[in-house]
Amino acid sequence: MNSKERFEAALRLEAKDRVPAACPLQTGTIDLMEASGAYWPDAHLNSDKMAKLALAAHTVADIESVRVPFHNDYEAEAMGCFLGGWKKESQPVKVEFAVKTVEDVDRLGVPDPRKDGKMPVVLRAVEILSGEVGEDLPVIAAVCAPFELAVRVRGMTEVMRDLMLRPEILRRTMKIATETAIEYGKALTDSGASAIALIDGSASTLGPQFYAAYCLGPTREAVEKLGTLTVLHVCADTKLILNALADTHVNGLSIDTVVDIALAKEAIGDRVAIIGNVDITDTLWCRSPEKVEKEARECIGKGVDVLAPGCGFSPLTPLENMRALARASRTS
Template sequence: MSKFTLKERFEKALKGEALDIVPVCSVTQTGTVELMEITGAYWPQANYNAEKMAALALAGYEVAGFENVRCPFDTTVLAETLGCTVDEGSIDIQPYVTDFPCKKKKDIRDIAVPDSLLESRRTSVVLDAVEILSEKVGETVPVVAGVVGPAGLASMLAGMKNYLIWFVTNPEVVEELMGILTEACIEYANGLLERGASSITLIDSEAGPDIISPQMFETSVFPLYRRFCRKVKDLKILHMCGDATAVLDPLADAGFDGISIEEKVGVSFAKGITGNRICLIGNVSPSDTLLTKGPEAVRIEATACLEDGIDILAPGCGLAPHTPLENIKALIRARDSYFSQ
């Protein structure tokens, strides 16, 4: 029997402290159709109702076996609150942006953090869900809450085409927008922590080298991350999709406690870059392995992650809705088998 609770083990992993075994968590989205069928908490309702959101998130721990709970399941919460039009999606399609407020550079002048940010239709649901989860399991199980970062939000509010063009032609425009959005991220993250979240995952793939150059990242985004990390006092994780290798070195000094990496990033190579400066989380492929292969393939890939020195074993990104439950459970079995040898 472990001498640590799941929450203690998770926190120690993020702080780089000695552990008995590596935690198995998901710091990205955990909703799957099978878990929806078991709980009766289906999308899209589970994205807009706190009780259903909490029930589906709790199933990621109680049924699937992740050693944490994680909500929300989609990335449009702040985007809708700040002016985007959002389609609610369906049982296997997450909400997505259909229209955005910053069609021209001058529209950025109209973007501001509303006084009621934490009382909006979307943020209030997530805050209530986090409080429910904290009351149910938060003493012993980590509650992880996701927040889209400033680059991701900028790409939603301006549209991806404008975001990319303006970054090249008028970077000061994107920087102005991201500066406003960073303040929204900070207020929302602190609100989630106050309601009982153990950790925040900042999801910001649009700041990665698959989207903008490493130089753009260091000039325009890195200072915003430093500000976020200074003003959000508790545990913080950054998740970046794609091959983040080129920005791992500065990321390790931004102030985050952990980096969640996709399978495109080699764990041992990443460890060579980051050393002991930050906790590495990942990076079993959610699409190539967890979704489409079987438990044995999951075991092989998870074991490779552990052998390469991963600090928290996790899917490399959010789970696809049709990910088989048995494949998620195989992550736990792989970890247990690895540490029983």
């Protein structure tokens, strides 16, 4: 099996020769920037550099996938948000939200991924990667899940206020966000992405009742209309919404370190591939390669389908620790 076949078999819960070490989350680190000569912020804005840095996760750090982009605000920026704080060692920050008033929701449109903002930069990077390694490696492209995009264009405080006081505004924002995820995800697939990672960083803050009421339907609609292999990543503690996350019909669920792999496998492992979940801060950033390898082996022992970090790699992750993660899967 090559890396692409192994990853796809894992996502489909089919037989595989071993657990792959692939990463559906951001892989840009300072060490890989130095190894590839492609640095942030250029690698956010230039397709060649984006592809070069993404490829280094495989050629330098041995991860069995390539993944773009390295921040999650491409759609929000194309919809009118303003980003600032472009730095080598951290992702850009939101300076201004696109939706500041209720009236702004009416002006919000679905961006054209081939024209608007920097979305075409990501499409082109996917094309480059797909041409270079698409037969052998999974080329994973990220899009914001509907709730995540609503938060990114509106701000968490206002989204929570909408949820309580004017739910129809949140539903309208979510509708546009859902269409955006579908359009952008399809364009990325057309450019050669073999899997789409839907990022839903904040969804666990909603709790089971609100997740079911606001997120489940739109996320499932996006998954079904994308019609390709999908991974859903939700940050933090998702124990109470695991069943609802499986109900979105994604192929793979990428879980944070706080959720035990064995517990997730027991709850939903017959319906969705479980991806994770070595600690990105305490372990991957701060500990030794031996400790990384030990934790990675524990994930494999608990039945993880794809070995990965519990969230995106910190830019400060030492190269040897990324290699140790990959080594654990190859030698288990």
